[in-house]
Amino acid sequence: MTQEYVAPRALMILGPTASGKTALSLSLARALPVEIISVDSALIYRGMDIGSAKPDARERSVCPHHLIDICDIGQVYSAANFRDDALALIDEIASRGNVPLIVGGTMLYAKALREGIDELPSTDPAVRERVMTQGAASGWPAMHERLMRVDPVTAQRLAPGDSQRIARALEVFEMTGRPLSSFHRGDKRPDPSIVTVGLVPGERARLHDMIGKRFDQMLEQGFLEEVRGLMRRDDFLRDSPSMRCVGYRQAIDYVMGEVDYEGFVAAAKAATRQLAKRQMTWLRSMQEVTIMDPYADLDACRDRLEAMARLILEARHAA
Numbered sequence: 001m002t003q004e005y006v007a008p009r010a011l012m013i014l015g016p017t018a019s020g021k022t023a024l025s026l027s028l029a030r031a032l033p034v035e036i037i038s039v040d041s042a043l044i045y046r047g048m049d050i051g052s053a054k055p056d057a058r059e060r061s062v063c064p065h066h067l068i069d070i071c072d073i074g075q076v077y078s079a080a081n082f083r084d085d086a087l088a089l090i091d092e093i094a095s096r097g098n099v100p101l102i103v104g105g106t107m108l109y110a111k112a113l114r115e116g117i118d119e120l121p122s123t124d125p126a127v128r129e130r131v132m133t134q135g136a137a138s139g140w141p142a143m144h145e146r147l148m149r150v151d152p153v154t155a156q157r158l159a160p161g162d163s164q165r166i167a168r169a170l171e172v173f174e175m176t177g178r179p180l181s182s183f184h185r186g187d188k189r190p191d192p193s194i195v196t197v198g199l200v201p202g203e204r205a206r207l208h209d210m211i212g213k214r215f216d217q218m219l220e221q222g223f224l225e226e227v228r229g230l231m232r233r234d235d236f237l238r239d240s241p242s243m244r245c246v247g248y249r250q251a252i253d254y255v256m257g258e259v260d261y262e263g264f265v266a267a268a269k270a271a272t273r274q275l276a277k278r279q280m281t282w283l284r285s286m287q288e289v290t291i292m293d294p295y296a297d298l299d300a301c302r303d304r305l306e307a308m309a310r311l312i313l314e315a316r317h318a319a
Contacts, residue, residue, distance in 0.1 A: 006192040007315040010090050010100040011308050014039070014110055014283060015199030016276035018210040020294040022055060024199075025103045027302050029063035032309050035093045037086055038067045039104030039113070042245045045073050047230055050223045051247045053214065073242040074235030079112035086113050094316065099309050102194070107282040114190040114286075118183050120172065127174050131167045132239075140166055151179030164241060190288050195308050198283035201295040211272050215247070215265070227251040246271045 011034075015021045028034055038044070042052035046069045055065060066089050071077050086102065086109075093100040102113070135143045141160040147169050148155040154169045169180040190196070201207045227248060230236055237243065238252060247268050254264035283289060292301045 007318075008195045008308075008312045009094060009193045009316070010102055010195070011305070011312060012039070012102040012110065012114075012194050012196045013199065013305065014103075014105060014107065014196065014279075014289075015294070016105055016201070016207070016279035016283075017053070017272055018207060018214055018276070019105075019199040019201055020298065021103050021105070021199060022053075022059065024294065024298075024302060024305060025101055026059060026062050028101060028305055028309055031306055032099060032313070033097065034099040034101040034309065035064040035066065035089075035096075037089050037093075037100055037102045038065065039082070039086070039102050039106050039109045041077070041106040041109065041241070042248075043068045043104070044071045044077050045069075045242045046071065047073060047226070047233075048242065048245070048248070050218050050221050050226045051251070052245065053218070071242075072235055073230060073233065074237060074240060076241055079108050080117045082106075082109040083112040083117060097316075099312050101309070105279050107279060107286075110196075111286070114194055114196065120180070120183050121175050123168075124171065124175055127171050128167065131170050131174070132163075135163055135167060143167070143170065146170065147173075151181055153181035154179060163239060164244060190286070192288065195312070196286070196289045197305060197308070198286070198289045198291045199294045199301070200280050200283055200291050202293045203295050206295055207276060208273055211276060212269050215269050215272065218247070219265070223247070224251060224255070228255055231255060246275050 013021055013025060025034075025036055029036065040052070042048055043054050044067060045052070048054070054068065060068075067082070067085060090100040102110075104110070131143075140163045143163075143166050144155060144158065144160040147158070147166055150173050151169055155166075158165050158169070172178070172180045172183070230243075230248075231252065243249060243252060250259075250264055250268040250271060253259050253267070254261065259267065283291070290304075292304065294301050
């Protein structure tokens with residue numbers, strides 16, 4: 001059976017940290033009428049600028065940027081929130097005759113946009129508080145072991161220290177008697193109108209070197225001063241989603257005196273490398289994604305992305 005043709009309406013560029021997403025997206029913005037939608041769970045927070053590698057004013061002046069600086073650090077912004085906002089923005093940007101260019105590395109957000117959201121039970125504050133209290137008392141690795149007994153599918157994809165997601169999975173199990181994984185729908189096909197490119201650097205050593213150099217640059221730019229300022233805010237919560245972002249949680253450990261400076265830097269760089277590995281693993285497993293190596297031939301990547309964006313413009317004009 002022939003699959004029905006669906007006209008492309010947006011271009012998504014996903015990739016691990018330090019893979020060159022920002023440079024490629026700005027190159028496209030200089031050549032074509034695009035507006036960038038950030039798919040990054042750290043860039044949404046006001047005040048988290050240096051540690052999130054947020055595009056600066058000069059970069060953001062190249063074209064309109066969306067879903068950056070939309071939340072305070074004490075707020076929660078979910079994948080469902082992102083999907084709703086991104087879908088509305090795609091329509092708005094297209095109505096202005098521009099190409100929606102979705103750029104970032106938060107794969108959970110990207111998956112929600114491309115495949116939809118599973119219908120999950122709403123949060124029960126009492127159950128949530130009880131689970132969080134138990135986690136604080138026994139430690140999250142122990143809670144992870146508990147989750148492994150009742151929902152091994154979910155536990156296997158979570159790190160033992162991922163308190164937010166472990167707590168949510170246990171909360172759902174306590175509320176419903178069903179594992180969180182049982183609520184996930186089966187074979188979900190990605191939205192074919194969102195053309196997706198995955199930047200996967202082939203030179204792992206080069207990627208790790210780039211990650212290390214970029215973190216050193218963040219420190220020189222005043223990353224620790226930024227974190228200290230965030231910790232003085234009334235809405236600062238150490239276990240909030242914003243402060244669980246890679247780099248920030250390790251910096252908080254250092255500022256709190258729980259690790260020395262060398263240990264902090266080593267832990268932050270290691271956590272960033274692990275994040276990049278997870279991002280690339282997720283990209284390789286996603287359906288209907290064109291994989292490119294930005295380290296092998298950056299010009300070729302730029303040319304292919306520009307051709308994809310032009311096809312979206314042509315499809316809209318032909319409609």
